[in-house]
Amino acid sequence: MKELVIGFLGCGNVGGGVWKLLEGFEKELAQRANLKIRVKKVLVRNVNKARTCSVPQSLLTTCPEDVLCDPEITLVAEFMGGEQPATEYMLRALKSGKTVVTANKMALALNWHRLHEAARHGRAGLYYEASVCGAIPVIDVLSGPMQSNRISSIMGIINGTTNYILSRMYEQGEDYAAVLADAQKLGLAEPDPSSDVEGMDAAYKLSIMASLAFHTRVPFKQVYREGITGVTQEDIAWGKELGYVMKLLAVAKREGDTVEVRVHPTFLPKEHPLSRVHDSFNAVYLSGHACKEMMLQGRGAGDLPTASAIVGDIMRAGNATEHFFPDSAFLAEPDVSLQFTRNWNTRFFVRMSAVDAPGTLEKIAGCLARENVSIATMVQRDAPVDGRLTLVLITHSAPEMSVQAALAAMPKAVCQVQSVIRTEG
Ligand code: HSE
Numbered sequence: 001m002k003e004l005v006i007g008f009l010g011c012g013n014v015g016g017g018v019w020k021l022l023e024g025f026e027k028e029l030a031q032r033a034n035l036k037i038r039v040k041k042v043l044v045r046n047v048n049k050a051r052t053c054s055v056p057q058s059l060l061t062t063c064p065e066d067v068l069c070d071p072e073i074t075l076v077a078e079f080m081g082g083e084q085p086a087t088e089y090m091l092r093a094l095k096s097g098k099t100v101v102t103a104n105k106m107a108l109a110l111n112w113h114r115l116h117e118a119a120r121h122g123r124a125g126l127y128y129e130a131s132v133c134g135a136i137p138v139i140d141v142l143s144g145p146m147q148s149n150r151i152s153s154i155m156g157i158i159n160g161t162t163n164y165i166l167s168r169m170y171e172q173g174e175d176y177a178a179v180l181a182d183a184q185k186l187g188l189a190e191p192d193p194s195s196d197v198e199g200m201d202a203a204y205k206l207s208i209m210a211s212l213a214f215h216t217r218v219p220f221k222q223v224y225r226e227g228i229t230g231v232t233q234e235d236i237a238w239g240k241e242l243g244y245v246m247k248l249l250a251v252a253k254r255e256g257d258t259v260e261v262r263v264h265p266t267f268l269p270k271e272h273p274l275s276r277v278h279d280s281f282n283a284v285y286l287s288g289h290a291c292k293e294m295m296l297q298g299r300g301a302g303d304l305p306t307a308s309a310i311v312g313d314i315m316r317a318g319n320a321t322e323h324f325f326p327d328s329a330f331l332a333e334p335d336v337s338l339q340f341t342r343n344w345n346t347r348f349f350v351r352m353s354a355v356d357a358p359g360t361l362e363k364i365a366g367c368l369a370r371e372n373v374s375i376a377t378m379v380q381r382d383a384p385v386d387g388r389l390t391l392v393l394i395t396h397s398a399p400e401m402s403v404q405a406a407l408a409a410m411p412k413a414v415c416q417v418q419s420v421i422r423t424e425g
Helices: 011-022 025-033 088-093 103-120 138-145 160-172 176-187 200-214 231-241 303-319 327-331 362-368 401-408
Strands: 004-008 035-043 076-079 099-102 150-155 244-255 258-269 281-288 294-297 345-355 375-380 388-395 413-425
Touching: 004 011, 004 088, 004 303, 011 025, 011 035, 011 303, 011 362, 025 035, 025 303, 035 303, 076 088, 076 294, 076 303, 076 345, 088 099, 088 103, 099 103, 103 200, 160 176, 160 231, 160 244, 176 388, 200 244, 200 258, 231 244, 231 345, 244 375, 258 375, 345 362, 345 401, 362 375, 362 388, 362 413, 401 413
Parallel strands: 004 035, 004 076, 076 099, 258 413
Antiparallel strands: 150 244, 150 281, 244 258, 281 294, 345 388, 345 413, 375 388
């Protein structure tokens, strides 16, 4: 049986999960993969810190060279998170011929080409199933079976923290700040939640998925991003009344060589399969010309779900006779220069405070009509406060720029726009 000697870079929640999975499953893994996996060194910041796993003290080191320069270690598993020093360590490992398995979406999304180039240079493998949606094998699906398709659209709930917050706001009628504080107490949101709630985490993942789906690089900086920090209970309640569920949706669409990539709060009809993905679950809904629509759903975070993807990659890498080079997916369309647009077409939910007087609707509808935007639904409440009432409208599908122009032209003395939420599905 082949012995695979590996080193860990990091041993926090995810690294601890990998240790536990390898430990509890050793015999079955050995039989299944014909592989004996031995962890030789574990790089940590503090060797004396209490850990959730039983990694022996003798394996711990604070010196990266103990992992990166040990010739017996042929595979490095990285779970440090953050761009640096993780990227530099992975580059060093790859260049020296060590295969890398990583869960690090940020390092990958920001440094695709450098990491792939280093892997090619070192003839080493770069595996990153765990970087997107934890246990859900979406990287494998996109880079394997879905290669038989022209993928036109990806829509995903790819951040568990924000899905948990929005689910509770929808189901319990709670406010954003209260749910976030509770999620932090429960360990479901980070003490600094900004990467999740501002949509960065989802944008990194979308950049990775879209690059694989569209066979050419979709840089992180092209992803339009709005987080959920401005989401109000009032909008969620209005959406609920009108048959919509709010999600932080990651959307990538391609038509010809024009691509849109965006992460923002989105209303989905409550019948849409993604609307039924609650709590901290993740899901990815794909459309391809041959497969039509399909949805993958599961746990996108947590120690063991993430470890599930990492250990799967370790097993695959350990038995690979030739490493998988994901950049071949990019090179499949080397001459294509994608055009990234921000003028996407979608329906818009608009909530405004409007003067309760004759002519108000005419003025609002007129601004929309001048931009060729058509109204699908309009609701107003007959309970004016200070002479103003709440008015909600949903447009038919219209270009983003036309809707923004129409809203900007609305006279402030007549109506004030309070929120604009894109709708999909
Ligand atoms: N913080 C992420 C989430 C998990 O809430 O889904 C890791 O990407």
